[in-house]
Amino acid sequence: MAQNSASRPAPSASPQPAAGRTYPNGNPALGYNPPGVRNTDSAVPLHPRAPVVHDYACEGPAPGSLAFRWTYGSNVAAKNRDPRVQVVQYNEDTFVLRQNVCVHWEAPFTYLLFGNRGALLIDAGATADARHYPLRETVDAIITRWCQARGRTNVPLTVALTSGEDVAQNQGLVQFAGRPGTTIVPRPLAVMQRFYGLDRSWPRDTGRVDLGDRMIEVIPTPGTHRDGVTFYDPYCDILFTGDLLFPGKINIGNDRDFVAALERLQAFAASRPVKWILGGHVEMMFVPGKYYPRFATYKPYERVLEMTPDLLDDAIRSAQAVQGKDIMLIRPDFVLFNGVSPDQRTKVWPEGVPNINPPHPF
Numbered sequence: 128m129a130q131n132s133a134s135r136p137a138p139s140a141s142p143q144p145a146a147g148r149t150y151p152n153g154n155p156a157l158g159y160n161p162p163g164v165r166n167t168d169s170a171v172p173l174h175p176r177a178p179v180v181h182d183y184a185c186e187g188p189a190p191g192s193l194a195f196r197w198t199y200g201s202n203v204a205a206k207n208r209d210p211r212v213q214v215v216q217y218n219e220d221t222f223v224l225r226q227n228v229c230v231h232w233e234a235p236f237t238y239l240l241f242g243n244r245g246a247l248l249i250d251a252g253a254t255a256d257a258r259h260y261p262l263r264e265t266v267d268a269i270i271t272r273w274c275q276a277r278g279r280t281n282v283p284l285t286v287a288l289t290s291g292e293d294v295a296q297n298q299g300l301v302q303f304a305g306r307p308g309t310t311i312v313p314r315p316l317a318v319m320q321r322f323y324g325l326d327r328s329w330p331r332d333t334g335r336v337d338l339g340d341r342m343i344e345v346i347p348t349p350g351t352h353r354d355g356v357t358f359y360d361p362y363c364d365i366l367f368t369g370d371l372l373f374p375g376k377i378n379i380g381n382d383r384d385f386v387a388a389l390e391r392l393q394a395f396a397a398s399r400p401v402k403w404i405l406g407g408h409v410e411m412m413f414v415p416g417k418y419y420p421r422f423a424t425y426k427p428y429e430r431v432l433e434m435t436p437d438l439l440d441d442a443i444r445s446a447q448a449v450q451g452k453d454i455m456l457i458r459p460d461f462v463l464f465n466g467v468s469p470d471q472r473t474k475v476w477p478e479g480v481p482n483i484n485p486p487h488p489f
């Protein structure tokens with residue numbers, strides 16, 4: 128729990144931390160700070176008198192929850208009444224936003240992360256028109272509420288993309304043009320590389336985005352797009368992979384780069400703790416190997432968004448199997464398309480993937 132000594136008097140008889148262990152964000156022995164929230168700001172005063180400073184150097188991944196169901200659209204998109212942007216608070220400094228599937232069938236995810244001196248929005252969705260997809264309005268509302276809870280007036284925002292080439296993740300970028308206190312990472316490949324300090328070492332090295340004691344690492348991962356990057360958050364131990372790896376139909380742009388990018392992520396994950404891999408979409412059903420077709424606006428049986436890091440092994444083996452071939456490869460948690468249309472059909476069901484028919488939605 129972040130401490131604000133100016134506004135919270137010390138308890139008269141506080142339990143002491145365990146020997147040899149300090150708790151910069153609060154003592155979990157206190158009744159208001161149980162283990163599930165020991166690294167969060169649950170006991171921040173309602174009206175802090177000074178800016179609250181969070182210590183992001185927690186032991187293990189910060190607690191967070193994705194235990195919910197995403198809105199799944201409607202058979203008749205025009206009649207859908209769900210929010211245009213669904214917002215889920217993973218924890219007090221991490222938000223997951225999803226575009227309504229009836230606004231755009233790809234229903235991309237965006238991620239909003241906060242640090243002590245800045246915020247980062249990863250990706251910008253598939254729709255430019257704020258009347259249909261009010262991304263900036265939603266982000267502004269989250270920032271306002273976060274600042275009120277932290278005793279701040281505002282926080283600088285950086286808007287970055289997992290790929291500037293991906294039209295399902297870059298269209299909402301125009302909504303942030305001219306927004307005060309906002310830095311937009313440039314889309315052209317060469318300019319983006321210079322922004323992260325990778326113009327001479329792409330794709331070998333990693334860049335960084337400093338949010339203030341929460342340092343987000345930027346890993347070059349071209350393969351589905353030439354300018355693809357993956358973001359790593361060492362506070363929550365999450366890799367944000369965009370279109371490179373997600374539970375859905377992955378269209379490979381360059382199979383050699385794709386294999387190299389996955390191997391680079393695997394090597395990175397071997398040196399860093401990774402709890403979840405969160406991609407840019409969900410297109411798979413909870414039935415292994417089954418996925419929704421393009422343009423579907425009703426997806427009641429979606430697989431969960433989060434992927435475990437061990438799926439990198441399967442992804443690498445699958446990517447190596449399709450390299451140099453025009454082929455579609457079905458796996459339980461994703462489907463690879465290399466040199467073929469995403470509408471490709473196959474009657475050959477791969478070994479090891481059960482061919483189970485999904486239930487009828489109606």
